[in-house]
Amino acid sequence: MKMVIINADDLGFSRANNEAIIECYSRGCVTGVSLMPTGQCFQEAVDMLKAISRTEVGVHLALTGDMEPVVKKEGISSLPASGAKFRGDYISFAAGYFSGAIKRSHIYDELRSQVKKVLDTGLSITHIDGHEHIHMFPAIFKMTVDLAEEFGIPYVRIPVEQFTLKPEYFAPKKIAGYIALSAFSAVSVKVPELVSNDHFRGYFDSGNVNDILMNGFIKSLMPGVTEIAVHPYIYSPDFVSKYPWYLGSRQEFDVLMNGTWKSLLEPCGARLVTHKQAVESSR
Numbered sequence: 001m002k003m004v005i006i007n008a009d010d011l012g013f014s015r016a017n018n019e020a021i022i023e024c025y026s027r028g029c030v031t032g033v034s035l036m037p038t039g040q041c042f043q044e045a046v047d048m049l050k051a052i053s054r055t056e057v058g059v060h061l062a063l064t065g066d067m068e069p070v071v072k073k074e075g076i077s078s079l080p081a082s083g084a085k086f087r088g089d090y091i092s093f094a095a096g097y098f099s100g101a102i103k104r105s106h107i108y109d110e111l112r113s114q115v116k117k118v119l120d121t122g123l124s125i126t127h128i129d130g131h132e133h134i135h136m137f138p139a140i141f142k143m144t145v146d147l148a149e150e151f152g153i154p155y156v157r158i159p160v161e162q163f164t165l166k167p168e169y170f171a172p173k174k175i176a177g178y179i180a181l182s183a184f185s186a187v188s189v190k191v192p193e194l195v196s197n198d199h200f201r202g203y204f205d206s207g208n209v210n211d212i213l214m215n216g217f218i219k220s221l222m223p224g225v226t227e228i229a230v231h232p233y234i235y236s237p238d239f240v241s242k243y244p245w246y247l248g249s250r251q252e253f254d255v256l257m258n259g260t261w262k263s264l265l266e267p268c269g270a271r272l273v274t275h276k277q278a279v280e281s282s283r
Contacts, residue, residue, distance in 0.1 A: 005220060009036075010039070016233040031275075032056075061128065061130045158197055199225070230249075
């Protein structure tokens with residue numbers, strides 16, 4: 001059976017994200033959402049979920065992105081790069097991580113607090129993934145698994161997709177990240193009690209999924225569970241001026257909402273599932 005999870009990352013990051021993701025979730029255009037505990041609009045996202053009677057979410061663990069951690073700086077002093085905010089991206093984080101400048105105990109305390117922050121809202125956590133896939137760093141993946149087991153979270157994302165020869169994929173940063181993710185995945189021990197996706201799409205095309213790509217994802221689905229990560233938001237000039245790296249995903253909301261890709265599911269022998277349904281089908 002071909003099963004596909006369409007998951008919207010970055011819920012809680014901003015109002016622009018919240019409005020698009022909640023609309024997609026309420027209309028069945030995504031089957032999962034990942035809530036960012038460090039997002040500036042976290043509580044708004046929680047309220048919006050409850051307003052549409054959706055109580056199942058994932059935790060989008062974050063240790064980068066110039067956001068403020070959940071734990072006060074005094075308790076995790078090695079995580080913020082300057083002031084009270086995380087390092088800007090995974091490259092600067094990796095430098096601190098592998099040099100030993102970032103203490104593993106500080107990472108664990110922050111990640112556990114992020115999971116607890118979501119649980120304290122009363123929402124049900126169905127899965128864990130990471131902003132910039134930060135949860136795949138070797139020691140952090142072990143922490144993620146430990147937290148999943150501690151809090152009874154059954155699903156952890158493995159964000160490694162099959163490489164395709166496309167010129168736009170050969171950007172140095174993309175290739176470096178892909179090699180790192182592949183290496184991290186190879187050394188990560190899969191835990192029998194936890195479920196992960198069999199296939200993943202959305203690393204190379206993150207933030208740039210158009211109709212052609214989305215239709216291609218569906219047509220190329222393989223047996224098992226495929227998770228497709230998307231980043232929809234409601235476009236506004238103010239938003240993209242503040243977060244210019246989001247400009248590429250301007251069309252993702254429209255792509256998800258227009259439904260063209262949905263008409264391909266049945267002919268391809270595939271069906272949409274939630275994380276909970278993916279877990280149930282594996283047991």
